[in-house]
Amino acid sequence: MANKVSIIIATYNRAHLILDTLESVYAQTYTNWECIIVDDGSTDNTEKIVNDLVSKDSRFIFLNRPSERPKGPNAARNFGIENSTGDYVLSLDSDDWILPEHLELKVEVLKKDPAIDGVLSKTIMVDSNKFIIKKEERTRLTKNILEDFISLRVSWYMHDIMWRRSFFENKVLYDEQLLKMLDRDFHIRRLSENPALAFVNEYLSLYRIHENSNSSNNNINVAESRHNAIVKIVIVLNEKGKLSKNIKFYLFKHQVQNLVILHKHPRSIYLYLSLIKKTFVFRSDYLKWVLKLMVGYFSFKIIGKGLYFVQ
Known part of the structure; x- marks a missing residue:
């Protein structure tokens, strides 16, 4: 079946959070997806929790980051993408949520126009109880998107953009050596490649703000x-x-x-x-x-x- 979405989740010791994230994937109105969870060497019971779900729904796939790849979410994300089979790719952190129509609205745009490389939407920042902290108002398209993104006049999060897989061909994806600026580095690299982007002016994701997120x-x-x-x-x-x-x-x-x-x-x-x-x-x-x-x-x-x- 065509038009499958590959959702890539890198995780590390998120046993207490990841089930909520996976349930947000399960609740999608668009059902032709695979969700590849790549564990980055967790020492908690993340694997058991995920595999319990895998046994109930084969669309969830659990993998371990190979030992020869550097530790860190970027290597796990790359490994997940390499092992995915979807026409479209969406990266999602293991403590965030996508809202039910997230996939459906973006797939509709990508199916309608084969020239589009990626589709953006907006995020709401919330606490662990999903109480709203603020809404991201900087997510939009501009004529000089690369410069505006670098200067922070425009901003989005990793899960805000769904990519057409073909746009990733023969490109360096996530830099596996970085400790910081992981997804921002990825976005800047993609923008430098002149993608054709579309924008769904809807809040389709929830980004969890942790109390110690800046530690x-x-x-x-x-x-x-x-x-x-x-x-x-x-x-x-x-x-x-x-x-x-x-x-x-x-x-x-x-x-x-x-x-x-x-x-x-x-x-x-x-x-x-x-x-x-x-x-x-x-x-x-x-x-x-x-x-x-x-x-x-x-x-x-x-x-x-x-x-x-x-x-």
């Missing part, structure tokens, strides 16, 4: 991974002829704000110099942020403060 941001290794991701993006965009002066500025500014943590790194000066080398443009707003970087760095080193300078 990893204070980790130096995570901060370095974010920095390296930015450098990789600069290189990719430059190779594709997509690295405009505005994009250089936005990416550099983003990393100056990361100085709050990255100043602790023993090679922080080298990391920033390498970024400046790849992004420098002679314009006032960029030079202003170079000054903020310098003042903020020495402020952090001398008195341990300096947040004001890099905001």
Whole structure:
């Protein structure tokens, strides 16, 4: 049967949450789907919970990330995509939800127009009880979608976009070396490839906000991974002829704000110099942020403060 949707879920120690996510998949009004759950080495009873569901519905498929692949959700996602068979692909985190008409509305768009590579919708941020925290209002299409996405004038989450599988052919998908900016890096790479996108102006997903969702941001290794991701993006965009002066500025500014943590790194000066080398443009707003970087760095080193300078 044609027009199958492959839903890819990477999971790690989410036994207490994943069943809610899988039930949101089961409740879809569009029924021609497969849901591939790739475990990233869980030490809880995630496998038992998922396999109980697999035994009841063969559309759910449980896999373990191969030991030779790096640990992390991106390797698990790639492995899931590699083992999927659907015409369309949707990635979903193991603690979020898709609303009942999510698949149906997007498949309808993709079936109607074969030229469309991906279909967007919007997300509502909720707590664990599904009480609304806020609605994402930045999800939309614009004439300069790559630059607007990088500058955060436009934003969406991993589960907000369903892709036509054929658009993934011969492309690097999720970067398996990253610790941070996992899906954002993926989206920027896809946007640099000039996809034809459509937009369903509906809230079709729920994104769970955890109380400790920002805890990893204070980790130096995570901060370095974010920095390296930015450098990789600069290189990719430059190779594709997509690295405009505005994009250089936005990416550099983003990393100056990361100085709050990255100043602790023993090679922080080298990391920033390498970024400046790849992004420098002679314009006032960029030079202003170079000054903020310098003042903020020495402020952090001398008195341990300096947040004001890099905001």
